[in-house]
Amino acid sequence: MKRLLAPALLLAALLAAPLPAQQGGRLVIEAGRIVTQAGPDIENGRIVIDGGRITAVGKAEEVEKPWDATVIGGKAFVAFPGFVEAHTSQGMDRANENIDVAPFLDIRDSIDPVAYFFEDCLRQGITTINVQQGANCVVGGRGMVVRPIGMTVEEMAMRPLFGLKLSTRPKGGKSRATQMQALRFAFEDLRLYLEGLVEKERDDAGYAKREALFQGRDLEAEAAQGRAMGGTAWKVDGLELVPRGALDERYAPLLELLEGRYTAFVHCGDPLDVVHALEVVRAQGILARTVLVIEQDCWKAADRIAEAGVPVILEGALLDVQRDPITGEEVETFVPKVLQEKGIRFALSSEDPNTRAPAYQAALAIAHGMERTAALDAVTRVPAEILGLGDEVGSLERGKLGNVLLCSGDPLSVTTWVEHVVIEGRLVYERAKDVRNKHLLEGVQPLGTAPPTSAEAGEDPEHEHEKADEDAGAEKDAGDEQKGKDEDKEKEDGGR
Amino acid sequence: MLLLIAPLLAALPPGDDDWTIQAATVHTVSGAPIENGFVRVQGGKIAAVGKGGGGATLECAAVTPGLIDLALGIDTGPLSVEQSSETAARLSASDGLDLFSYRWERALRSGITTALAQPADYDVIGGLGLVLKTGGAPTLAARLVKPEACLRGAIGAQPSNGNAIPRFQEPQTFYFRRPTTRMGVEWVFRKAFHDTLQGQGEDDPATAADHAVLRRVLAGELPLVVQAKATQDVRTAIYLKEEFGIPRLVLDHAIEAWREPELLKRSGVAVILPPFTADGRHADGFVNDSYFLPLDAARKLHEWGVPFALSAHEGAGAGARLADQAAAAQRGGLPLAAALEAVTLTPARLLGVEARVGSLEAGKDADLVLWNGPPLQPTSRIIGVLLQGRLVLDPRSK
Numbered sequence: 001m002k003r004l005l006a007p008a009l010l011l012a013a014l015l016a017a018p019l020p021a022q023q024g025g026r027l028v029i030e031a032g033r034i035v036t037q038a039g040p041d042i043e044n045g046r047i048v049i050d051g052g053r054i055t056a057v058g059k060a061e062e063v064e065k066p067w068d069a070t071v072i073g074g075k076a077f078v079a080f081p082g083f084v085e086a087h088t089s090q091g092m093d094r095a096n097e098n099i100d101v102a103p104f105l106d107i108r109d110s111i112d113p114v115a116y117f118f119e120d121c122l123r124q125g126i127t128t129i130n131v132q133q134g135a136n137c138v139v140g141g142r143g144m145v146v147r148p149i150g151m152t153v154e155e156m157a158m159r160p161l162f163g164l165k166l167s168t169r170p171k172g173g174k175s176r177a178t179q180m181q182a183l184r185f186a187f188e189d190l191r192l193y194l195e196g197l198v199e200k201e202r203d204d205a206g207y208a209k210r211e212a213l214f215q216g217r218d219l220e221a222e223a224a225q226g227r228a229m230g231g232t233a234w235k236v237d238g239l240e241l242v243p244r245g246a247l248d249e250r251y252a253p254l255l256e257l258l259e260g261r262y263t264a265f266v267h268c269g270d271p272l273d274v275v276h277a278l279e280v281v282r283a284q285g286i287l288a289r290t291v292l293v294i295e296q297d298c299w300k301a302a303d304r305i306a307e308a309g310v311p312v313i314l315e316g317a318l319l320d321v322q323r324d325p326i327t328g329e330e331v332e333t334f335v336p337k338v339l340q341e342k343g344i345r346f347a348l349s350s351e352d353p354n355t356r357a358p359a360y361q362a363a364l365a366i367a368h369g370m371e372r373t374a375a376l377d378a379v380t381r382v383p384a385e386i387l388g389l390g391d392e393v394g395s396l397e398r399g400k401l402g403n404v405l406l407c408s409g410d411p412l413s414v415t416t417w418v419e420h421v422v423i424e425g426r427l428v429y430e431r432a433k434d435v436r437n438k439h440l441l442e443g444v445q446p447l448g449t450a451p452p453t454s455a456e457a458g459e460d461p462e463h464e465h466e467k468a469d470e471d472a473g474a475e476k477d478a479g480d481e482q483k484g485k486d487e488d489k490e491k492e493d494g495g496r
Numbered sequence: 497m498l499l500l501i502a503p504l505l506a507a508l509p510p511g512d513d514d515w516t517i518q519a520a521t522v523h524t525v526s527g528a529p530i531e532n533g534f535v536r537v538q539g540g541k542i543a544a545v546g547k548g549g550g551g552a553t554l555e556c557a558a559v560t561p562g563l564i565d566l567a568l569g570i571d572t573g574p575l576s577v578e579q580s581s582e583t584a585a586r587l588s589a590s591d592g593l594d595l596f597s598y599r600w601e602r603a604l605r606s607g608i609t610t611a612l613a614q615p616a617d618y619d620v621i622g623g624l625g626l627v628l629k630t631g632g633a634p635t636l637a638a639r640l641v642k643p644e645a646c647l648r649g650a651i652g653a654q655p656s657n658g659n660a661i662p663r664f665q666e667p668q669t670f671y672f673r674r675p676t677t678r679m680g681v682e683w684v685f686r687k688a689f690h691d692t693l694q695g696q697g698e699d700d701p702a703t704a705a706d707h708a709v710l711r712r713v714l715a716g717e718l719p720l721v722v723q724a725k726a727t728q729d730v731r732t733a734i735y736l737k738e739e740f741g742i743p744r745l746v747l748d749h750a751i752e753a754w755r756e757p758e759l760l761k762r763s764g765v766a767v768i769l770p771p772f773t774a775d776g777r778h779a780d781g782f783v784n785d786s787y788f789l790p791l792d793a794a795r796k797l798h799e800w801g802v803p804f805a806l807s808a809h810e811g812a813g814a815g816a817r818l819a820d821q822a823a824a825a826q827r828g829g830l831p832l833a834a835a836l837e838a839v840t841l842t843p844a845r846l847l848g849v850e851a852r853v854g855s856l857e858a859g860k861d862a863d864l865v866l867w868n869g870p871p872l873q874p875t876s877r878i879i880g881v882l883l884q885g886r887l888v889l890d891p892r893s894k
Contacts, residue, residue, distance in 0.1 A: 304672060306868060307787060317813055317814060318814055319813060319814040321812060321813065323598060328598050329598075330598060330601065330605075332605075352813075353773075353774035353775065354773065354774045354815045355813075355814060355815040356774070360874055362814070363873075363874035363875045364815075364874055364875075365816055366875045367868070367869065367873075367874060367875050367876050367877035369868075412874070412875055413873070413875075414823045414824075414826050414827050414873055414874055415826055415827060415829075439776075439790070440776050440790065440791060441773065441790060441791045441792055441828060442790050442791075442792050443754060443755075443788055443789075443790030443792070443793070454825070490609070
């Protein structure tokens, strides 16, 4: 009972609808059209999900319906793969750390499962989310790929300890020069530290081992992790002498980054940040595992990005509007188009709440002349591939996870709504039961705050009771509550 | 021989500003959309609109009238606020207008060809607004559509904001403005109309000039456009309308007008909606509160028969422009035809300029927007703009 806190309850009401198919159960989704993102659309199609994965996709008459499966959907719906959010710093309790170099952090500790953000992701049909630390850092913590369901971070986690955030955009209070110095020094500091460890081990052979035994560490398991340094750009000779467990955990993640364990998400605010970012990742030998997270202005460095062959995630606006400081002329550049023309692999993502919906971003790309498939790929397949989840999510294919949206029409139409969201075979969202969406759409006043209609007034004592409870708890509703009271008062006064 | 020459002649543009625009759909707004239609433009005016056509000099998927924004906000910096008096009905925004701002061109590029310029909202009665084109030669004469189109007022917290008397200072000096409360704002409004009806204080020429304007409002010659954001502001404005018999009242920035269906229907006011936000919230920097605008507010007004216009408040980025507001309103359930009307013909009617702009009809100004797909959808974009027959955004450039 202790866990039934107010926010949990709200989310529970939204998410924990009776699941027609528990994990491992079978679910059949039927739709008038299935947009698979892996070949032509299927008219009158059927998807079978078993054990969380898609076991069959095809025309209804060609796909057998298991006798014990729950069936959802119908001809009125369009089925679409769940959108993949390539990169975000939302859904956390504060996205930034004030320590410059903090690779030892794990955002597992700051993800808030009941954050409104995750709920909103479901509403927009985002079923896979790469959460990384904010960009206000030099070297940030390790991120995580999550699904927007669950009451605990463990339930949400798809890929824990995934990715490490770096930034070449100056952190608050830093100049570009100090930012770059700090970033280079982070790696230099690691090298000095590792050399120190090896030197100490050489001076006092067996010290690290004795220390490990004293600490009761499992040396065999540590040895299995490999001891020598796996980086490609530079190495510290003799690192194999030191057991892995002897590494200070403040340094270990950075070493693991060099060894290719994490994807580096490097944030670039300006074109010159791109140049700096590429220089650093090349110097550290991690170019192959680098993804640039760029803001809109960075299209000017598109040639450099293309030459390096790294994928990018466009986090800024899709449309870059620049005003010439001398001539006053404004020039608009549609950034995805530039990236596409240069042959850069890109995913769309947005921190702007007004344009965040992936369907909206894809629609915008189409408006600016991109092909429909390419535009949709940028919010499904490509981010999945960038996150190394190309075999798991991003399209509706046999063997992939059963992440399916049932939309009321073409997913790119402005009048279409995501009606049902299925994540790994579980129905986790139904718009009909989404009270907050109803509020956003129709302005329904929250329970207990609406002014009583003449029919209701004075006949519901329990209602009054609820009202008092909410007064104590929900601060943000206080304004509406007050308004309700004002209206009551005015009614008593007989208006004006 | 003749057969050969005819298409050649048709292909040649007859004059610089003469065009034949052919579109898969012509949205006239005043009538039903025309499939495979054309709009012929001559001498800055629409010469003909019809089905079929030929000899097109410009082609596109859809053509609509130029968009009209009644809350563009280009002109309304703090410097357009008169400090000497709260009632400045005699002043006109035309005298404070910066026609050289790059922001006009930005509006034009986003399809807005006609806009209302008004004084900012820190005065209770701020002055006269004017309707003008967003492009053309940077002179008032060249751009003016209607010089005295409305009287601007504001209700709520904004006119009293910052007027509080600092502590430990003498309150009765010239340097502190009134009113300092919301009640005071309402009082200034009521006093202005009361004094006008009584003819009080008209030996002062400024007051006499103010009253002359207010009389035109009371006679229904000028619409009164009042900023009224919250429910209580909407109520106050409507009560004022009913108390003084103001025939034409337009509630601007009316975030919460949707909460008052009966009042809106009873009083016959029109509404200008502010831009939609992702969470429906509109933070108000002046009081510690935020107001709520649901996505279906426009649909509600449409169903209640309340005339309404959508506005972008100078939103420039993708997703924030006037066309995007019309798309958001459709997401809230507003039909396309009504959404289009809310950014073209309705705003024109509210300010009495529908004889010149707002729809595609022969004889009206040739202000056209060309689209690369169905208009007012996120999958489409404005690719061309004509302003009085002059091509200001060329659809052939890309």
